[in-house]
Amino acid sequence: MDMAGGKSRLTWAVNLFAALLVLLWIIPTVGLLISSFRDRDAISTSGWWTALSASEKNVIERALAPDQAKPEGDLWVLEGHVLEGQGVTVTAFGITSKEPVAFTPGDTATHARGHKITVRADGRYRIEYAEEPSESRGQRLFVRAETPPGFTLDNYREVLFAEGMGRSLLNTLTVTIPATIIPVLVAAFAAYALAWMEMPGRALLVAAVVGLLVVPLQVAFIPLLKLHIGIGLGKGYLGIWLAHTGFGLPLAVFLLRNYMVGLPGEIIESARVDGATDFQIFRRIILPLSFPALASFAIFQFLWVWNDLLVAKVFLGTGEDQVVMTGRIVDLLGSRGGDWEILAASAFVSIAVPILVFFSLQRYLVRGVLAGSVKGAAV
Amino acid sequence: MKKVLYASAGVLALAGTGLVYGWLTSETRNEGEEWARHEASGGEDLSHETITVLGPWLGPDKAQFEAVIHHFEAATGADVQYSGSDSFEQQIVIDTEAGSAPNIAAFPQPGLAADLAAKGYLSALPDGTADWVRDNYAAGQSWVDLGTYAGKDGNPAHYGFFYKIDLKSLVWYVPENFEDAGYDVPQSMEELKALTDQIVDDGGVPWCIGLGSGGATGWPATDWVEDMMLRTQTPADYDAWVANDLKFDDPKVVAAIEEFGAFARNDAYVSGGAGAVATTDFRDSPQGMFASPPQCYMHRQASFIPSFFPEGTKIGVDADFFYFPAYEGKDLGKPVLGAGTVWAITADSKGAQAFMEFLKSPIAHEIWMAQTGFLTPHKGVNTDVYKDPTVAKMNDILLNADTFRFDGSDLMPGAVGAGVFWTGMVDYAGGKDAAEVAASIQSTWNSIK
Numbered sequence: 001m002d003m004a005g006g007k008s009r010l011t012w013a014v015n016l017f018a019a020l021l022v023l024l025w026i027i028p029t030v031g032l033l034i035s036s037f038r039d040r041d042a043i044s045t046s047g048w049w050t051a052l053s054a055s056e057k058n059v060i061e062r063a064l065a066p067d068q069a070k071p072e073g074d075l076w077v078l079e080g081h082v083l084e085g086q087g088v089t090v091t092a093f094g095i096t097s098k099e100p101v102a103f104t105p106g107d108t109a110t111h112a113r114g115h116k117i118t119v120r121a122d123g124r125y126r127i128e129y130a131e132e133p134s135e136s137r138g139q140r141l142f143v144r145a146e147t148p149p150g151f152t153l154d155n156y157r158e159v160l161f162a163e164g165m166g167r168s169l170l171n172t173l174t175v176t177i178p179a180t181i182i183p184v185l186v187a188a189f190a191a192y193a194l195a196w197m198e199m200p201g202r203a204l205l206v207a208a209v210v211g212l213l214v215v216p217l218q219v220a221f222i223p224l225l226k227l228h229i230g231i232g233l234g235k236g237y238l239g240i241w242l243a244h245t246g247f248g249l250p251l252a253v254f255l256l257r258n259y260m261v262g263l264p265g266e267i268i269e270s271a272r273v274d275g276a277t278d279f280q281i282f283r284r285i286i287l288p289l290s291f292p293a294l295a296s297f298a299i300f301q302f303l304w305v306w307n308d309l310l311v312a313k314v315f316l317g318t319g320e321d322q323v324v325m326t327g328r329i330v331d332l333l334g335s336r337g338g339d340w341e342i343l344a345a346s347a348f349v350s351i352a353v354p355i356l357v358f359f360s361l362q363r364y365l366v367r368g369v370l371a372g373s374v375k376g377a378a379v
Numbered sequence: 380m381k382k383v384l385y386a387s388a389g390v391l392a393l394a395g396t397g398l399v400y401g402w403l404t405s406e407t408r409n410e411g412e413e414w415a416r417h418e419a420s421g422g423e424d425l426s427h428e429t430i431t432v433l434g435p436w437l438g439p440d441k442a443q444f445e446a447v448i449h450h451f452e453a454a455t456g457a458d459v460q461y462s463g464s465d466s467f468e469q470q471i472v473i474d475t476e477a478g479s480a481p482n483i484a485a486f487p488q489p490g491l492a493a494d495l496a497a498k499g500y501l502s503a504l505p506d507g508t509a510d511w512v513r514d515n516y517a518a519g520q521s522w523v524d525l526g527t528y529a530g531k532d533g534n535p536a537h538y539g540f541f542y543k544i545d546l547k548s549l550v551w552y553v554p555e556n557f558e559d560a561g562y563d564v565p566q567s568m569e570e571l572k573a574l575t576d577q578i579v580d581d582g583g584v585p586w587c588i589g590l591g592s593g594g595a596t597g598w599p600a601t602d603w604v605e606d607m608m609l610r611t612q613t614p615a616d617y618d619a620w621v622a623n624d625l626k627f628d629d630p631k632v633v634a635a636i637e638e639f640g641a642f643a644r645n646d647a648y649v650s651g652g653a654g655a656v657a658t659t660d661f662r663d664s665p666q667g668m669f670a671s672p673p674q675c676y677m678h679r680q681a682s683f684i685p686s687f688f689p690e691g692t693k694i695g696v697d698a699d700f701f702y703f704p705a706y707e708g709k710d711l712g713k714p715v716l717g718a719g720t721v722w723a724i725t726a727d728s729k730g731a732q733a734f735m736e737f738l739k740s741p742i743a744h745e746i747w748m749a750q751t752g753f754l755t756p757h758k759g760v761n762t763d764v765y766k767d768p769t770v771a772k773m774n775d776i777l778l779n780a781d782t783f784r785f786d787g788s789d790l791m792p793g794a795v796g797a798g799v800f801w802t803g804m805v806d807y808a809g810g811k812d813a814a815e816v817a818a819s820i821q822s823t824w825n826s827i828k
Contacts, residue, residue: 040690058670058672060669097559097671097673098559098672137696140555142671142672143671221473222476225479226477226478229477229478230478234479235479313466313469313470313473314473317462318433318463319462320462323462327464330465331437331463331465333465333593335437335438335440335465336438337592337660338660338687
């Protein structure tokens with residue numbers, strides 16, 4: 001009994017801890033998601049957790065220019081609407097920056113220059129001048145307004161079409177899909193050969209591949225780019241596919257080889273006895289059996305290439321048709337660094353596809369990684 | 380078929396900048412056409428040339444520069460491909476090292492251009508360019524000096540041509556807030572300090588200061604210190620400081636840092652308190668001036684900052700600027716701090732030469748001037764093309780300066796000017812002792828000599 005109780009208490013603790021970790025990751029993500037649907041003013045005046053309730057904000061708006069005032073009796077009158085079309089309720093107003101909320105809606109404020117100003121709760125204002133005004137600079141109206149909660153898709157529209165994220169999404173896909181498929185293909189062949197084809201120096205080859213895992217890819221950038229330019233490849237998609245393939249292969253070969261080594265040898269032997277060639281064994285037996293490992297590596301490679309900035313900066317050009325999403329977001333940080341709504345929306349455009357891929361393939365991820373590593377260790 | 384396509388693409392491109400052209404041709408002396416005619420007759424045919432340009436501009440700045448490019452393309456038939464990068468400093472190093480350099484690069488920091496020149500990656504500008512700059516730019520010799528670097532062989536040559544200047548010694552404010560409170564624009568540093576105290580006495584907060592800028596956090600403070608150096612020490616001392624002949628931990632420099640601290644480290648002077656200075660993003664910090672009620676009254680920042688003002692802010696109406704004044708009690712004239720982009724040829728070609736030639740023409744300056752945010756020391760341009768009078772006012776500050784000095788941190792070695800000077804200023808804003816910060820910056824400088 002005691003032991004069972006202790007165990008359940010431990011399980012509880014583990015579960016609680018896991019829930020806490022999930023919460024820790026989810027909260028900022030949700031905040032970012034909500035912010036990406038709010039407009040700039042809302043973000044700067046209230047937190048995302050208040051997004052569902054009405055918020056109060058202080059706004060400065062310029063009234064129409066005095067020289068547009070129309071005569072009315074012996075007065076000159078300007079009429080207009082602050083925060084038009086936003087469905088706000090004015091709760092206080094003022095006419096100088098020293099006292100921005102001095103008057104309640106409907107009161108009449110008298111400016112130092114003599115004109116009288118009234119702002120009503122629905123946002124309509126009326127300014128009365130005793131003589132025809134000639135100024136072209138409109139009176140500033142300081143308004144405290146209650147804004148109903150509102151969400152907008154404008155951020156996404158702006159990010160995708162005006163800021164070029166749409167184009168960059170295509171560029172990223174152009175980089176990522178071949179840069180995932182090519183190494184998976186090549187590595188599958190190599191892994192089969194290293195696992196099941198007898199040849200001299202096989203162990204050494206495997207050791208060499210494992211050794212390559214520890215080479216930092218940064219040291220290869222400039223020499224590799226020089227090589228690309230030297231052989232006329234230049235900067236472009238072909239170059240980055242090759243680069244990602246090269247950088248991804250050691251891990252891919254290692255993972256897949258470890259997995260394939262663990263497949264039951266009897267099946268392969270009997271296929272050999274029946275006269276199957278190596279290629280037939282690879283295609284008919286190994287590939288279908290290795291699917292979890294292939295999928296898990298494909299997810300790894302996909303995520304890594306998708307989120308890569310450095311390799312893209314080096315091997316791709318800087319033209320509009322070659323800037324990937326990570327690069328675009330870095331540029332946005334510079335040009336729109338103060339616009340949280342734009343950055344939040346860009347971040348979500350960029351993580352949407354990886355999330356989709358992860359959720360649709362996640363069962364392979366766990367199975368493949370565990371299968372590969374555990375059996376590899378056993379060998 | 381292909382020609383038709385190109386032609387229609389050209390029409391589309393021109394339609395986008397049509398406003399600028401219409402405005403220019405009706406109001407100016409038509410240099411544009413002159414330049415086009417000159418190129419068409421005397422200049423070489425560049426219709427098969429592609430010229431790649433790499434620069435730091437993105438967003439609105441990029442669109443404005445593309446208007447300049449369109450004019451060059453229309454005049455010569457060349458195809459100019461501009462790409463902007465926020466990580467220009469890294470990109471240009473990768474590209475030159477690997478041999479995939481653009482034809483022309485626009486460096487925001489002369490220090491980096493000098494580094495690349497020393498490695499032999501830049502081509503010297505054609506003979507006579509230096510003379511041209513001397514004759515046609517205000518304070519021409521200083522622009523030549525700033526663009527002259529030692530090449531791979533160790534011999535100095537003129538590599539860099541300045542096009543697009545930023546003015547740094549500006550204080551931004553909201554004129555109506557000043558009117559409401561009854562404040563006047565200060566004419567001297569003494570008056571500025573008195574105004575700062577008066578705002579505090581009236582219950583307001585005088586300054587908005589933000590040093591945050593991602594990986595470059597701290598740079599706005601280096602501008603403050605440089606401005607303070609120019610206002611407390613002679614230009615010769617400033618030059619010696621930039622060259623490290625005057626050590627960073629010299630009492631003169633420490634005093635300049637403390638002048639900055641007098642504003643930034645006083646809780647009552649800064650919006651959000653002194654603790655917020657280092658963490659507020661420089662792009663967010665001017666927002667406080669436009670809040671209701673105002674969170675601050677003044678913001679010292681370079682001429683580019685209106686890009687980060689709230690949407691629809693009209694310069695001259697909703698916001699304005701005054702010259703960051705000098706001490707009346709010190710006989711140092713009216714020093715002005717600035718920065719600029721220096722253009723250099725990174726991969727020589729006929730087209731690159733022609734484009735650099737084009738940048739000398741007044742029209743190349745006027746097209747950008749007619750848009751926004753462009754200052755130039757070119758004496759031959761028609762300043763009437765400035766759409767808004769405030770930019771013309773800035774250019775006047777530039778042309779009338781007693782002393783013009785380039786942003787010192789951009790001229791210092793990268794490890795200092797774009798490294799410990801930034802981080803040191805963040806430490807200082809956070810409460811570290813000025814002498815200690817200066818000593819640690821100097822020790823880094825010693826270590827890279």
